[in-house]
Amino acid sequence: MRGSVYALSVPSFWLAMMLILMGAVLTGCFPPGGRGATVSILGASWSLFTLDGLRHLVLPALALALPNIALIARLTRSGTIEVESLDFIRFCRAKGLSGRRILLSHTLPNISVPIVTIIGLQFGGTLAFAVVVETIFAWPGVGKLLIDSVQLLDRPVIMATLTFVAAAFVTLNALIDLFQALLDPRIGLSN
Structure with missing residues (x-):
């Protein structure tokens, strides 16, 4: 259980840098950043469907997942x-x-019920920490888009990004409330 306390205590930016140090610099197993090779599906570039793209995804996914796994x-x-x-x-x-x-x-x-509640809230936290992790790993995502828009003072993109994050957070919380009603019959849907 000491490992979970350690994983909870470490800031996401430091964990991301240590994962780059261990996984990319010292061992050379994973690339230190970027997106990797992409494939075009329905007019969009996807790196998730290539082996190189999956290798590029491992370290950022670990940086976001380890604190959440420790809390759960x-x-x-x-x-x-x-x-x-x-x-x-x-x-x-x-x-x-x-x-x-x-x-x-x-x-x-x-x-x-409390575990499902924390998992739902952790998705919101993951969206917040994704800004830092995507910047460190040079991953082109919503977080990096937000940081780049703030630097360029692109107000419409900032507002759209924050609206997307807020809508995702509200939707996740609503789904968690519905799922809690399914798990515990004492929680009513009529309230």
């Missing part, structure tokens, strides 16, 4: 410890249910 792991661990000490779990053990069945049928449904 810590939340899952603390929720599991809390639920495992409750009476109904002890009753399930006394009944002779297997540990796997207790975990899948009783523990996970009880800790799923």
Whole structure:
């Protein structure tokens, strides 16, 4: 669990630079930045569908995913410890249910609502940190577009980018609320 505390504590820009140092400079396994080879599909250039593009995607994806994975792991661990000490779990053990069945049928449904909430909120945080990570890795994305627009004082592009990010965040939160109602019947959709 020390690794998750470390991953949570490290700023995204420093993590991105350390991934470049370890993955690109010292080992040479991955390219340090850029987009890689692209292929044209429906008039748009996609690097996701080429092997070189996937190699270029590994380090930025790790820089964005590691802190989120650490937070979810810590939340899952603390929720599991809390639920495992409750009476109904002890009753399930006394009944002779297997540990796997207790975990899948009783523990996970009880800790799923806060985990789903944090996952939804982390998507918003990922959009915010993508600005920094895309700039460090020279990845042509929405974050880099925003930084370039701020430097050029291109107000319409800044407003459009921020509107897109806000709409994505609101949509994700609405979907998370609907998903929570499916996970926990006590949460009503009528409110």
